[in-house]
Amino acid sequence: MAQEKNITKRDDDFSQWYLDVVEAADMAEHSPVRGCMVIKPYGYAIWENIRDILDRMIKATGHVNAYFPLFIPKSFLSKEASHVEGFAKECAVVTHYRLKNDPDGKGVVVDPEAKLEEELIVRPTSETIMYSMYAKWIQSWRDLPVLINQWANVVRWEMRTRLFLRTAEFLWQEGHTAHATHDEAETETLKMLDVYKDLAENYLALSLVPGQKSESEKFAGALRTYTIEAMMQDGKALQAGTSHNLGQNFAKAFEVMFADKDGERKHVWQTSWGLSTRIMGGLIMTHSDDKGLVLPPKIAPTQVVIVPIYKTPEEQASVLSVAQEIEQGLKAKQILAKTDNRDFLTPGAKFNEWEKKGVPVRIEIGPKDIASGKAVFVRRDTGTKQAIEISPLAEVIEKQLQQMQIDLFEKAKAYRKAKTFHIDSYEEFKKVIEETPGFIYSYWCGSEKCEAEIAEETKASTRCIPFDQTEGSGKCIKCGRAAEKKIIFAKAY
RNA sequence: CGGGGAUUAGCGCAGUUGGCUAGCGCGCGUCGUUCGGGACGACGAGGUCGCGGGUUCAAGUCCCGCAUCCCCGACCA
Numbered sequence: 001m002a003q004e005k006n007i008t009k010r011d012d013d014f015s016q017w018y019l020d021v022v023e024a025a026d027m028a029e030h031s032p033v034r035g036c037m038v039i040k041p042y043g044y045a046i047w048e049n050i051r052d053i054l055d056r057m058i059k060a061t062g063h064v065n066a067y068f069p070l071f072i073p074k075s076f077l078s079k080e081a082s083h084v085e086g087f088a089k090e091c092a093v094v095t096h097y098r099l100k101n102d103p104d105g106k107g108v109v110v111d112p113e114a115k116l117e118e119e120l121i122v123r124p125t126s127e128t129i130m131y132s133m134y135a136k137w138i139q140s141w142r143d144l145p146v147l148i149n150q151w152a153n154v155v156r157w158e159m160r161t162r163l164f165l166r167t168a169e170f171l172w173q174e175g176h177t178a179h180a181t182h183d184e185a186e187t188e189t190l191k192m193l194d195v196y197k198d199l200a201e202n203y204l205a206l207s208l209v210p211g212q213k214s215e216s217e218k219f220a221g222a223l224r225t226y227t228i229e230a231m232m233q234d235g236k237a238l239q240a241g242t243s244h245n246l247g248q249n250f251a252k253a254f255e256v257m258f259a260d261k262d263g264e265r266k267h268v269w270q271t272s273w274g275l276s277t278r279i280m281g282g283l284i285m286t287h288s289d290d291k292g293l294v295l296p297p298k299i300a301p302t303q304v305v306i307v308p309i310y311k312t313p314e315e316q317a318s319v320l321s322v323a324q325e326i327e328q329g330l331k332a333k334q335i336l337a338k339t340d341n342r343d344f345l346t347p348g349a350k351f352n353e354w355e356k357k358g359v360p361v362r363i364e365i366g367p368k369d370i371a372s373g374k375a376v377f378v379r380r381d382t383g384t385k386q387a388i389e390i391s392p393l394a395e396v397i398e399k400q401l402q403q404m405q406i407d408l409f410e411k412a413k414a415y416r417k418a419k420t421f422h423i424d425s426y427e428e429f430k431k432v433i434e435e436t437p438g439f440i441y442s443y444w445c446g447s448e449k450c451e452a453e454i455a456e457e458t459k460a461s462t463r464c465i466p467f468d469q470t471e472g473s474g475k476c477i478k479c480g481r482a483a484e485k486k487i488i489f490a491k492a493y
Numbered sequence: 494c495g496g497g498g499a500u501u502a503g504c505g506c507a508g509u510u511g512g513c514u515a516g517c518g519c520g521c522g523u524c525g526u527u528c529g530g531g532a533c534g535a536c537g538a539g540g541u542c543g544c545g546g547g548u549u550c551a552a553g554u555c556c557c558g559c560a561u562c563c564c565c566g567a568c569c570a
Binding site (some may be wrong): 030034086089090126154156158159160165166170172190238239240241242274275277278291298309311312343345346347348349350351352355364366367368369376443470493 | 529566
């Protein structure tokens with residue numbers, strides 16, 4: 001039998017299940033370059049959809065796109081102390097600009113004569129290169145705010161990598177803004193986190209909690225970092241997007257200053273925010289099942305696949321012509337439909353292939369259906385099959401796609417709620433994190449010592465201080481001191 | 494950077510105490526029969542056994558060195 005490897009989700013092997021889904025859906029694979037990923041056409045089509053939606057949102061909130069260099073002079077990176085400390089350990093460095101033939105034999109070697117005066121860092125993020133330009137562009141309060149976004153690749157030389165979740169090179173957008181006041185920057189920071197939340201919930205159907213990062217988890221160089229933390233099917237957290245209020249830290253390092261209305265020269269207040277291809281890992285780990293990927297209709301490259309079924313050439317002709325009609329009807333409603341008319345595959349093989357790729361809706365059309373004026377409609381998430389009339393088919397499908405989008409989100413939310421625990425005792429905390437991993441809400445005193453000890457003892461890190469806090473106060477889960485707010489602990493990707 | 498494991502066809506693997514022309518499954522090609530849940534048969538193509546040394550009449554197999562990859566930790570979007 002031509003049976004491929006099965007995709008099976010087990011608690012102890014969730015990572016393997018995840019990789020199997022990525023492979024089965026034909027989204028990406030490891031490249032020969034260490035830690036780097038090849039995003040295959042199907043995976044890239046999904047990224048393009050996410051990118052286009054987010055790009056529209058970013059522009060709708062008043063931002064414009066620009067592009068800055070891949071290379072950052074080493075001296076730039078070291079201007080902001082905590083920033084360089086945060087990234088120094090994972091930077092790729094360009095030291096030479098030329099190769100030459102190996103004098104001892106085959107191939108080429110780095111020409112030692114071609115050493116750079118100053119090494120160049122392949123950007124791990126673009127704060128420094130962008131703000132060196134902002135310093136020139138911003139002179140007056142009239143130049144503010146600067147609201148620029150960039151779509152780019154960045155490189156972080158991570159020790160261990162995993163497709164989409166952590167790769168040495170990844171694609172993202174990074175927004176970098178400059179404002180006249182702290183409050184304006186803070187508003188911007190929160191506004192963009194909200195854009196990410198909108199994208200993640202209403203398009204990707206991820207279930208998440210927005211909140212603020214602890215001091216130890218915040219971005220290197222930021223005043224405050226806000227995050228959306230999504231929950232995966234194994235109860236672990238995935239940081240799906242972050243928005244930073246940078247304060248004046250970089251403004252001071254790069255001397256980004258403006259003459260204010262009151263005549264004083266002041267440092268600008270800045271923000272940066274980013275969302276990467278990692279979010280596709282979250283998409284996969286939130287919705288997929290043992291048959292493969294499950295895509296929310298709003299980001300699926302193909303929303304409806306029509307599988308024709310026939311035996312004889314006569315049947316083929318009539319079935320394909322009806323399939324064409326259905327496809328046209330769907331396209332007229334802006335539904336991304338395609339007919340799989342490959343006649344070297346059996347219908348079963350096609351069903352399987354499109355299930356692995358997560359196409360939301362499948363329509364089966366064969367001689368029996370044509371005779372009865374109906375077609376078979378199958379939803380990817382529930383697997384429900386039903387016969388529907390061919391004539392008003394597009395309307396029904398349109399509603400079903402909308403419903404599936406809602407259902408996926410509701411399912412993800414219900415799942416997160418089921419794996420969310422409010423815990424007051426450290427003993428219970430340890431038990432829960434081990435036995436039923438999820439988001440644990442506990443009071444925390446705010447000390448890095450408690451945070452670090454908990455991480456050491458339980459492998460759970462602080463994810464965020466949720467905006468949504470229940471009334472009251474309590475005692476720190478670790479040390480017992482008085483605490484004002486709850487923080488979420490979870491194992492994380 | 495520590496601790497394990499691996500490297501044989503495109504992919505996944507087997508290969509005995511060293512011994513014949515290095516196998517198996519999937520995939521791939523041609524033809525035929527099939528086609529409502531991953532079709533079947535026949536024939537066929539495909540290998541510098543990671544690299545470099547060594548031992549031997551004989552090395553995928555034994556020895557030495559090197560390289561690369563994977564997994565588990567520390568680091569991270």
